[in-house]
Amino acid sequence: MINRDSILDCMHKESYKPLSYHELKAVFGIKDVDEDIKFSKIVGKLEKEGEIVKTRAGKFGLPEMMNLVKGIIHISKKGFGVLVPDKAGLGEVFVYGKKLNGAMHNDRVMVRIQEKGYNGQRPEGTVIRILARNTRELVGTFTKGRHLLQVVPDDSRQIYPIYVKASRKWKAKEGDKVLVRISSWPERDKVAEGKIVEVLGRKGEAGVDLKVLAKKHGLRLEFPDNVMEEARNVAVEVNAEEISRRRDLREWRMVTIDGEDAKDLDDAVSIEKTSKGYKLGVHIADVSHYVKEDCKLDREAFKRGTSVYLIDKVLPMLPVELSNNICSLNPQVERLAISCIMDIDSWGQVVDYEIVKSVIQINERMTYSDVNRILADNPPALKERYGELVEDFFLMKELSDILRRSRLNRGMLDFDFPESKVIVDEEGFPLEVKRAERGPGEMLIEDFMIKANEVVAEHLHNLGLPVLYRVHEKPDEEAISELNKVLAVFGHKIKGHKVSPMLFQGILADIKGQPEEQMISLMILRSMKHASYLPEPRGHFGLASPYYCHFTSPIRRYPDLIVHRVLSSLLDGGMTTRKKSSLEKKMTIYGEQSSLQEMKAEEAERELLDVKKAQYMSQFVGDEFSARISSVQAFGFFVALENTVEGLVHISSIADDYYLFSDRTYTLRGRHSGRKFAIGDQVRVQLVRVDVDEGKIDFELLQDE
Structure with a gap:
């Protein structure tokens, strides 16, 4: 059978050398006109996708045969690019700005390697072809030149201004935030052009910040009407027929443990002591029962990839009819789940497990703060309120400690970065910035979810089924x-x-x-490399885990929903060869989209956090603070306040001497005084400047320092 796989298999043979179209036809014995048309379409599509390349001599071959690499180009604020190859295991390629040839941030491109990397350095290359444009719309600031109108992108990684024409419909003013749709992309000797499709408003106006952030990062604010209609239709209560097909765990004692503000509760846990150790149940909302493959809800969830948490607002992956209601594991109601039930010994090893479709009923919706208080001092009021559940929490803590110790023993990396929590009022203005506390309640849920993810990943791998793995490759x-x-x-x-x-x-x-x-x-x-989603198990370096996938959050992450779909097919009687083949073909696309959307969400969440910190600190300009030097650079040093806010003390503001940076000791030392600034030093600083739009904060060292 002639298809894309058979053509690629042919070209991957060691004996293959580049062939012309007619020579390829002869290899496959194509003589019929209809077969010729079909063959031509397949070859054309493979070339367009960059799977094969046509040389100047008109011969077809694989990119790697011609010193070419395809992947996603990430452009730095400084103007250069770094290609992240599609093929796992290949190293990144550095691309100078003058060799980008019109490629924009996150485009899929083909790069020719021109200089190999030596002594651990990345190879250098040139973009020779843009396979797919990722950016079609941009948020930016509208500016008027003497003869030209242009939009300067807010994202500094989008290095090309977009030239626009005056519009009768959208009358933008100088400095307005606008959404521009690209009509002509930049090329080697050609500027980018587009048209304004929406005037978002002025920076600082009510509601504008969220719109700008969402549009800037390509996030979807509203659900289409047909998706909302489908959500209402599928969000029906659990019926007796469905219960009869599942393991009935409604009598099991189990709880959810989440933050106070959480509404999308997709994981519950149960525990009991056994003669050999512990029986841990991780019960996850069966979203795949409601969101079927290729339905309107599924296509929308694929586009979103993940829920985005913007401090006091959530852009959910699924409509609230599902995410907060029928799929959410709310207490005292029947819910459908997929349960991973593990027998774990006193060393933290899983000695037996089973994965089943279940029906459950949560006893209590617990919060991290209440669980932490119970585990810390077990106050009488909480002890009385939660009764026999209290003993479960202490048992969970016991098992959590064992699991964490086991992971540390195999090499898990345990970073301890201070996390920020921003409290805002009804208008979204920050009232407080503080250090987010992470207690045993948060840690035990993390430990249990990691263990379930590992068990499911290895289970599906051993069965040879298609899986979207969570991959964290080792540093290059x-x-x-x-x-x-x-x-x-x-x-x-x-x-x-x-x-x-x-x-x-x-x-x-x-x-x-x-x-x-x-x-x-x-x-x-x-x-380290950013973790991503891939169809092959390349291990998770940070967790020191050979097999890892995301299974525990299908309400808010698309890869988890895909894993549930595979499990569901397996548990419903086995996966057919046809179904397996179909899923295998889609896994790469699922992984690429999910990885991309995850990065967009992370960037949006990080940017908003910086902006809110800047907004909060703007009321304290002129005030003095005690701070600790968190890093030292040639241009100055960054200081961190107790509430996790960080800002820059620029070297030009330290006027008592001329300071030299040492990259051997990471210090600044005065040429005449010998005065030294090093990481960890306590200093007194004054807040002198805040740029809310950029999320930047500047301090100056107090003179008596």
């Missing part, structure tokens, strides 16, 4: 080389050619409690 040589330069300053080094999580864990243990802990931890984190 260049990243390790750069990291070692920093580590050497503090007497550490990543040794050996075989990089393992255990090596990093040793360094994290050594710096625990030291002034440089946060900086080195951050540098280690930045040396």
